[in-house]
Amino acid sequence: MAKKHPAASAAGSTVPSASASPAAPAPGLATPGATPAASASDAAPAGSKKIHVHYLTRVEGHGNIIVDVEPDGSISTCRWEVPEAPRFFEAMVVGRDYTDVHHIVSRICGICAIGHQLASLQATEDALNINVSEQTHLLRRLALHAENLQSHLLHIAYLVLPDLMGVDSILSLAQTHRDAVLKLIAARRVSNEFSRVVCGRSTHPQRMVPGGFVKFPTTEELTGLLAMLQETLPNLDFAVDLFASVADKLPDFDRETEYVGLVSPAEYAMYWGEIGSSRDERRPVRQYKNISREYLIPTSTAKWTKNLGDSYMVGALARFNLNAEHLMPRAKAAAIKLGLAKGCTNPYYITLAQLVECVHSVEESITQVEKLLSRGIREEAPAKPTNICGGRGVGAVEVPRGLLFHCYEYDDNGRIFQADCVIPTNQNHANIQKDLDVLAQKLAGLPDKELELKLSMLVRAYDPCISCSTHCIDARGLDTGARSLVRINRKK
């Protein structure tokens, strides 16, 4: 079904459709800047306004919110769309040797590369029965914290803070609040350096392999890292105070949903655990398909998932709601300062949960680095599979945007013949849509600008990483890459 085209190349920020096609051009003669499908087949009623607000903004990957406003001001449709190019990673790894797979799936996402590698390594090691050392687990945990910190800070400072401060980007913020911005940038630089020390580099790192590491941080590097992490805590405290002072700018909106994430009796589960749910029993990760039930609906551009309800949420807020009591002390204090309590049902508060997790990641990393330093780093060779015999393995890791599963089946030569990746953002798509359904009704009657801001803030809160979503698909020909995040069609 060819549906209206979200004006991939339209210029300007507010374009009434009348000015884009003043002479009612014949179909097929659409000029650049007009929307071919819209001007031809959409045949908007005379005088109706098509407003393209907010272009391509501060979300990783491509996504749009389409809003149809009826003449009486009520909102008939509010739809979350994902027109990202499909990339077929699950097929790309088929036939590959087990030592290559994590390097390939790493390229699913430049932001969560470490998380994809960890889930991939877990799945491979599970399938081929490779047991890794305690030091490897310690280093991998650090890698995960580093990425969590990096990604969360990018989201909090670069993507969300501008909304709360009422500006268009961190670049504008750098003019007006230079001190605050530099503190946040300094914290993010530490997170980059953190993953460099542990992984060699943060995007598509090379040190991690099935069975362990091929290169290790030195004692000097770890000592330096320890000092850096300790110096970062005050900067994060500053960020907590800053967000506490503007938290009232987050819209007041609650919707009960199911929260899903890893759980563990021992810790704030990120690196491993069982699959927990706020409404359902715990499951071992091997049964991931029972909770992330994927389904296709005709109007969606991405696979949706559900468990007990129509949708569920993964990510920082889900983890917080499931595991808050296991947070480190300073993170607990941060949550109180931010007004975030277990059982929170406001999706806009995901950002606050991310900030709490930043504090937690730094605190826990400090204890882990101390542990590594007191043990001393050993240059150990990666564990090898004793004899390769085919099998199935599942990896489950909490990455910045939520619960990530990789599941592989290997043949007796150690080559993959089946792969499945369940991406956090895909698990959230249905929940985003359900939130929008309820939110749109609440927001009916607001002026375009406010409507658009509140809706895009909601989607942005989920931090959707659409380049990550290997399943994400374009079912309806939106294939020239939509540029606007929110599109409001106001009928008259």
Place this chain on the structure above:
Amino acid sequence: MAKPKIAFFDFAGCEGDQLQIANLEERLLDILGHVEVVSFREVVTGHSDDYDVAFVEGSITRPGDEERLKEIRKNAKILVALGACAAIGGINCLKNFQAENVYREEVYGAHARWYPTYAARPLKSVVKVDAEVPGCPIDGAEFARITKDLLLGRTPWVPDFPVCVECKQAGNVCRYEMGRMCLGIITRAGCGAACVSQGAHCWGCRGLVPGANLDAARIVMDRPGTSRKAVQDLLRFFLGDTGAAL
């Protein structure tokens, strides 16, 4: 003089290259003092089609992508391919070695026919590309240097010798001495042998060095203890769209 206007775009890719630019942190603020960013979706709200330099990340994987890329080409005075996917097709080309119905159904099952796609390809197979920032991911410092050259009207220089040169400088033991394979012998330098220095081997992400001797490389790689399949796997990893892939 008005500041040059620059814009960022992406096609099929992981956006890791734009992330390397965001990761320039304070240096990014410096660079941005000399240009006007009219479109940088990862960081800034707002977009305009009035730009001088377009940085494009990702591969072309669908017929519809071509139209959008040609539009960008028309608007931009200078078009720069950012990263391996855009410059050489990169990892996306792995799927080109599988039958289309196989890879589609692998991922989308019975609904495979819903999703238009074709063989992944680099930007240069669709439009003229003025400069490339190679690598997966790109190196932020190299991006800054190339951008500076472009803004000053110079032709940016990228190393025209293989990774082996930098690998020796880095003091690494040759992977072939260790009985392993490595594509440093045919790959364009400039990364400082990043992957070898981290304990891995060169995967070829920066593309073929000018004058790469592929016949000799195949003889070097085709040794006892190395399977043909392993050689093929490595040459397809990033170089699927080049003459190197088997």
